[in-house]
Amino acid sequence: MSKPNGQEANHSRQPLLEGRSVSKYFGGLAAVHEVDFAVYPGEIVGLVGPNGSGKTTLFDCLSRVQDIDNGQVLFKGVDITRKKPHQVAHLGLARTFQVIRVYRKMTVLENMLISRQWRGETLWKMLKPSHKDTEQRARELIDFLTINHLTNEKAGNLSGGQRRLLEIGMSLMPNPDLILLDEATSGVNPTLIETIKDRIRALNKDQGISFLMIEHNIQFISDMCSRVYVLNYGQKLAEGTPDEIKANEEVIEAYFGT
């Protein structure tokens, strides 16, 4: 199995994204409890765990869609624990969602254009159609993601896999440094999974974009990630290379039960 790309992360460097004792509680339930983790520049890191283990909640905390109850999150050395979602996005953190979030009534191109950042835009500019450069970039990304035949199709008419690709494209529009991918392969046919894999590798290798991905597809994780974190009941159960994780008794226990 070929290990991907320029992922030989230099761990002595400052992490791109770092969580320190991140906790999130829903009433008495600890959805995420004192989780420490780090993603270094250029890495592709996996986040696995059984259903309900707190993976998506952790993503929500990192992208600041949910409040963080305890702990600290740093992105590029900046404390984002109390920042707003659009501020985090402006810093260069993007994400996709477990339930695909595309604007179904808009075309693929419109979906891409809407995903352009607001930063530095005057109200007057916002009243005009998108800038030529933005459209150029949107079209390039649509080509890159191999969905150019669907450019003017309504997003609601796309298949699950095509929507995943579109969603990845949308997250790329603001030029992020790190993308949080929430189950990028769920409901996607095997051919398109290969396309997604291939595109993520290219983005990582050629543009140096880092990824933190929630995934149930262990093969996908093994192929893509250099390191994996395992969550169970909101706590970090293990971390290591995909091979280490696959051999870990506790992880096997958590995934397959007794």
Added chain:
Amino acid sequence: MDQFLQALINGILLGGFYAAMVLGFSIIWGVMGVINLSHGEFIMMGAFMAWLFSEPPDYLMEQLKFEALNPIFTYLISIGYQGMDPFLSLIIIMPVMFCFGYLLQKFLINRVVEKPHLVSLLVTFGLSITFANISKLFFSASPRSVDVAYTGAIRMGDVTMSNIKAIVFVGALIMLSALYLFLHRTRLGKSIRAAAQNKNAARMVGIEIDTVYAITFGLCVALTGAAGMMISPTQAVFPYMGPPFTLRAFTITALGGLGSIPGALVGGLVLGITETMIATFVPRIGTNLAIVASFSILVFILITRPQGLLSGLRPMEMEEGT
């Protein structure tokens, strides 16, 4: 037959106004999920502003008995200002209402947008009572009328069409088309639609939801204020005129779908024509029965087609949640 044709034309004209009147309510609901029970009061404010701008200052000074404003009125009298055409006053009403709505959203509504529906319902209900009573304090409860210079009617064979209602109908169509173009052609409009469809995803690509919401609210209040101005020449203007409009807005939105502009037009026409027909053809109690039609249509639609006739900004299968 003539009576029917006349009622139909009146219904269509009224429906056009209803469509413009409902836009603000429907878009706010569609974009931020807030059912704005103070919608009618924004109409009332627009209508009162039209009254303020259209009356000569000496008359206002005598009517309002508000000493603090007297220097302004005295100044206006001294420069020979005699009031302006109510339709012309839209160029002041709309920006003022926009700013009012923007600030109201930014400092109040924004705090309850994420809360359960009941909270925003209570807040906007409270606003509705507050606005009505502040208006009573300022303007007293006496009904006012807004006069325009061009009353009269266009006669076409056996049917007539009041000038003002025709102008309002054209104005309503302009508002509907302008809003449609704004939402579909500009980036800001598309951002508003994106926020309506998918709040969290919009945030994650850097769209400032709070700003989008405040602009949307400001815009909707401006449109509603304009609608208030439009209705002012044809009905009495008084502090408690709002609630029947809120009720109709609710019915039309349920009919047409949340935030749907074509839906607002269809819903407005259905309600306008129904009300006029009932008022014309049901003897004696027809006029009072017309408002009952609103309720009946609302109940009927909620039972048979709760998603509305046309799908709007927020398709039902795309509910928020993470």
